[in-house]
Amino acid sequence: MTTEADISDGQGRGETLPVFRAVDLRKIYEVGETQVHALRGVDLEIGRGEVLVLLGPSGSGKSTLLNIVGALDRPTSGQLWHEDTELTGLSDRALTRFRRAHVGFIFQFYNLIPSLTAEENVRLVTDIADDPLPAEEALEMVGLGHRRGHFPAQLSGGEQQRVAVARAIAKRPRVLFCDEPTGALDSSTGIKVLETLAKANEEFGATLIIITHNAGIAAMADRVFNFLDGRIASIDVNSERRPPSEISW
Amino acid sequence: MKAIDLKLLRDLWRMRGQALAIAAVIAAAAATFILSVGVHESLSETREIYYERNHFAEVFAGMTRAPRTVVERVEDIEGVRQAEGRIIQFVTLEMEGRVEPIRGVINSVEDGGASDLNQMILTEGRGPGLEEAGEVVVDRSFAEANDLHPGDEIDALIYGTRQTLEIVGIGLSPDYIWAIAPGDLIPDESRYGIFWMGRRALEAATDRTEAINSLSLTLDHGASEAEVIRQLDIILAPYGSTGAYGREDHLSHAFLDNELMQLDAMTRIIPPVFLLVSTFLVYIVLGRMIRTEREQIGLLKAFGYTSRAIAWHYLKFAFAIAALGIVLGAIVGIWMGRNMTELYAEYYRFPFLVYQLSPETFASAAALALASAGLGAIGGVRTAIELTPAIAMAPPPPAVYRAGTVERLSNLAGFTSIGHMIVRHISRWPGRSSMTVVGVSLSLGLLFSTMSFIDSSSSMLETNFFRAQRQDVSVTFIEPRNEDVLYDLGRIPGVLRVEATRAASARLRHGPLSERVAIESADDEGTLWARIDSAEQEVPLPPAGLMLSRRLADKLGARTGDRIEVSMLEGRRSVSVVPIAATIDELVGSRAYASSATLAQLTRDRAPVGSALLRIDTNQRDAILAELQEMPIVLGVTERNAALVKFEEMIDDNIITMIGFYVAFASAIAIGVVYNSARIVFSERARELATLRVLGYHESEVALVLLGELALLIAIAVPIGCFAGYWLAQLMTAMFSSDLFRLPFAPTRATYGFSILVILAASALTAMIVARRVMRLDMVRVLKARD
Numbered sequence A: 001m002t003t004e005a006d007i008s009d010g011q012g013r014g015e016t017l018p019v020f021r022a023v024d025l026r027k028i029y030e031v032g033e034t035q036v037h038a039l040r041g042v043d044l045e046i047g048r049g050e051v052l053v054l055l056g057p058s059g060s061g062k063s064t065l066l067n068i069v070g071a072l073d074r075p076t077s078g079q080l081w082h083e084d085t086e087l088t089g090l091s092d093r094a095l096t097r098f099r100r101a102h103v104g105f106i107f108q109f110y111n112l113i114p115s116l117t118a119e120e121n122v123r124l125v126t127d128i129a130d131d132p133l134p135a136e137e138a139l140e141m142v143g144l145g146h147r148r149g150h151f152p153a154q155l156s157g158g159e160q161q162r163v164a165v166a167r168a169i170a171k172r173p174r175v176l177f178c179d180e181p182t183g184a185l186d187s188s189t190g191i192k193v194l195e196t197l198a199k200a201n202e203e204f205g206a207t208l209i210i211i212t213h214n215a216g217i218a219a220m221a222d223r224v225f226n227f228l229d230g231r232i233a234s235i236d237v238n239s240e241r242r243p244p245s246e247i248s249w
Numbered sequence B: 001m002k003a004i005d006l007k008l009l010r011d012l013w014r015m016r017g018q019a020l021a022i023a024a025v026i027a028a029a030a031a032t033f034i035l036s037v038g039v040h041e042s043l044s045e046t047r048e049i050y051y052e053r054n055h056f057a058e059v060f061a062g063m064t065r066a067p068r069t070v071v072e073r074v075e076d077i078e079g080v081r082q083a084e085g086r087i088i089q090f091v092t093l094e095m096e097g098r099v100e101p102i103r104g105v106i107n108s109v110e111d112g113g114a115s116d117l118n119q120m121i122l123t124e125g126r127g128p129g130l131e132e133a134g135e136v137v138v139d140r141s142f143a144e145a146n147d148l149h150p151g152d153e154i155d156a157l158i159y160g161t162r163q164t165l166e167i168v169g170i171g172l173s174p175d176y177i178w179a180i181a182p183g184d185l186i187p188d189e190s191r192y193g194i195f196w197m198g199r200r201a202l203e204a205a206t207d208r209t210e211a212i213n214s215l216s217l218t219l220d221h222g223a224s225e226a227e228v229i230r231q232l233d234i235i236l237a238p239y240g241s242t243g244a245y246g247r248e249d250h251l252s253h254a255f256l257d258n259e260l261m262q263l264d265a266m267t268r269i270i271p272p273v274f275l276l277v278s279t280f281l282v283y284i285v286l287g288r289m290i291r292t293e294r295e296q297i298g299l300l301k302a303f304g305y306t307s308r309a310i311a312w313h314y315l316k317f318a319f320a321i322a323a324l325g326i327v328l329g330a331i332v333g334i335w336m337g338r339n340m341t342e343l344y345a346e347y348y349r350f351p352f353l354v355y356q357l358s359p360e361t362f363a364s365a366a367a368l369a370l371a372s373a374g375l376g377a378i379g380g381v382r383t384a385i386e387l388t389p390a391i392a393m394a395p396p397p398p399a400v401y402r403a404g405t406v407e408r409l410s411n412l413a414g415f416t417s418i419g420h421m422i423v424r425h426i427s428r429w430p431g432r433s434s435m436t437v438v439g440v441s442l443s444l445g446l447l448f449s450t451m452s453f454i455d456s457s458s459s460m461l462e463t464n465f466f467r468a469q470r471q472d473v474s475v476t477f478i479e480p481r482n483e484d485v486l487y488d489l490g491r492i493p494g495v496l497r498v499e500a501t502r503a504a505s506a507r508l509r510h511g512p513l514s515e516r517v518a519i520e521s522a523d524d525e526g527t528l529w530a531r532i533d534s535a536e537q538e539v540p541l542p543p544a545g546l547m548l549s550r551r552l553a554d555k556l557g558a559r560t561g562d563r564i565e566v567s568m569l570e571g572r573r574s575v576s577v578v579p580i581a582a583t584i585d586e587l588v589g590s591r592a593y594a595s596s597a598t599l600a601q602l603t604r605d606r607a608p609v610g611s612a613l614l615r616i617d618t619n620q621r622d623a624i625l626a627e628l629q630e631m632p633i634v635l636g637v638t639e640r641n642a643a644l645v646k647f648e649e650m651i652d653d654n655i656i657t658m659i660g661f662y663v664a665f666a667s668a669i670a671i672g673v674v675y676n677s678a679r680i681v682f683s684e685r686a687r688e689l690a691t692l693r694v695l696g697y698h699e700s701e702v703a704l705v706l707l708g709e710l711a712l713l714i715a716i717a718v719p720i721g722c723f724a725g726y727w728l729a730q731l732m733t734a735m736f737s738s739d740l741f742r743l744p745f746a747p748t749r750a751t752y753g754f755s756i757l758v759i760l761a762a763s764a765l766t767a768m769i770v771a772r773r774v775m776r777l778d779m780v781r782v783l784k785a786r787d
């Protein structure tokens, strides 16, 4: 493991064109009279099929960055490209189209729709995607094919999160954004979830961007961004990715 | 089905109580709309068709006697398409076993009942022969009320001669859709019949060979009615014409118009109240739903659902509720429409009258319901659209409670901590709290105003008619008599007091404006007839000059002190200029009054008695009535009490149903509003309430948090509702006023009390139902669940 501050040549696994490229992203939240500087100038490049882990203390701006790169939010200043499209220049409609076509999200608290069954939660996404996996198949991939008729309230936390993963991968996304996907899970369920994420990375070549508190998870990444106070303080490059099953929790 | 639509269905099912409560309010809007517009349409279209098919005339004139040849002269007036002369004769009827006065009006027809205008329809039997003495067709309502059939006979006193009428058929005609005996206050189909008799037979019976006393005519397209009336008055003046008039002054037509106008007013007031409340309800319920689904909305957006798709999703929720409301409302509305139309079919004499809901009316009701639900949804939907996917992912910030004025008040009141919770929650959600207050007040207001409508009607009839008319019996004469007739009447045993009154037709002119009226007068020392103004004060007749009702003065553009031209249409047909000595603000009609001396000067005849008012010893009623009917000069006898009885019957027949409807509809609002607020308060506070339980509060104490908040809001709503009701009732009485009459505004304390009780009961019951949920609150589940 080497530690480098130079990010300009961080090209992941040797892909030529980066999937995402950002220059000087800043985000300022206005809270009443005061301003919260959540991002204080972030530059990055993310390669195709790369597995990226964002580490850092709570409040250091990880989620803010993820939301911006995932086109859920806009930066206060700076530029962001997806391939050769400048996302920061797009309308809300175009951003929605972008998310619809290419992006999957997984959140700490699963965020399943309580009134829909596991399968229907997945169909929520397959209904609007171009070339989705069948909902059933996506659930099989996360090992929940037999629970597809169950409502979220009838599933454990880990199972709910796996449904969320199935939902995220069902559209065969190019990028999967995961904000503390295992934050609410114990180690063995957490590993199961991470395994399904790794599988999506291998099978569809989806780029994985994972926020976590858990330094052990960094082992499955190509690169690790260490956040501090709204900036990427340092980047660790792993010479080798470990499968989730070998992660020490 | 799309997954997002499944969510919609499941949300609807989960919130079925709330959805149903809103749907009930929308149903009330749709039902009242479909009822009033549908009945209006059925009534006006049926009338139009009836008029068209049976050639209802457009201009009418009555006269003492004119040669039949006058019809041809009238037809030569420019703009007159067709004219027809008739004899219309009022008669007194004698029926076995009936002592009370029964009257009729006989219309002349050609052979077999034919006529060019105002054509009679036979529903049974045949028409009368042209010359067959005594053969008549009788109107269906009178026949039904008195169980008369073709072949039956009735004795009649026609023009002072007793004659037996033989019923050969049963029918009706468009000029008597609504009919009331002259001098009567309330139509009574069992005591007043319409008859048709062959022209020659009626000419013979009334001594009017080749003469007529009534004219009807239709006009060419674009002809000026006013001009035709002017020329008609000139031609008919020598024949004792009482002045020609158009449809708007034709009694039957005007009454129906009045009814239609009232239905229209009802459409404009009642459905909007319901729609407004349903908008409120959708607003608060959907607003709350969208607040709790922030994360789900954010998630959908994160996955690429467009704002439009999400907006449509929640709009569909509102529209689904509206659709349910429309279906329920249509069912109830059509059912009520049928019943109301049946009621109308009893009061109005139509050959057929069926309630028919046109697709347009249904579509309008549906559009209104969808629009108000959609309007209510806009606020919430806009929040949903504005949520950026990122912000939606973060849980909503905890509600901010501030120590505001309301709270300082509660400190003063020394509330317990539960009291504080209640007051804080109300001030935390001022918008929703005020909508709850507004909704409950509106339900109270609506109930009060509809109920006070009953007060107004009875006040108008009981106070204004019965206080104004104090006689037991009034007697009208075939033509005005001199004072001797009063002595004749006074000699009948049991007659305690006799007073003369008179009404003489005249046309009043002020500048370019003119109106045809009857100038009414009475004995100077008379006590049996009073003029009551809208403030319920008795107003004496002016010693000189005329007194006009405010409405008539307005129509003439005249004020007290102005001089107007009075052309008498009877007696010597004098024309004079008379000052307006006073105006009187009256509820009924456009009337003119003068002292008997003034009227005698105007008519210049020696027959000051048009009718007589009698006070009688009620023990001798039967004998007196019998004797009166024996008198050849008597045209008709009216009993005041009969009208009162008939009116009370009419009220009694319908009042329970009417109150039932009013209560049901107003309660729908109260229930809808209280249920939805309670459910929302409950869901907002579930966590707090569960915490209280964990801390050791009893179920009932916890329920108090919820009930207390509702009770406080309802308590605030009651006085506001009383004001709203007062105002709504005033608006309604104003909108229900017409040329014929104005309703007094006469709310009673009992109505306030009743309305408040009904709304309190409906609210309390609803709140209790929700409070039972609080009792069954599952502490553990609530505390674990992320809101």
Ligand SMILES: Nc1ncnc2c1ncn2[C@@H]1O[C@H](COP(=O)(O)OP(=O)(O)O)[C@@H](O)[C@H]1O
Binding pocket: A029, A030, A031, A036, A037, A038, A056, A057, A058, A059, A060, A061, A062, A063, A064, A065, B391, B394
């Ligand atoms: N919607 C918001 N409004 C105001 N401040 C925010 C908002 N979202 C995040 N922040 C602030 O921005 C900073 C970074 O937050 P976040 O990106 O969520 O951190 P992390 O995910 O690393 O814990 C924090 O100080 C947080 O309080």
Ligand SMILES: [Mg+2]
Binding pocket: A059, A062, A063, A064, A179
């Ligand atoms: Mg975070």
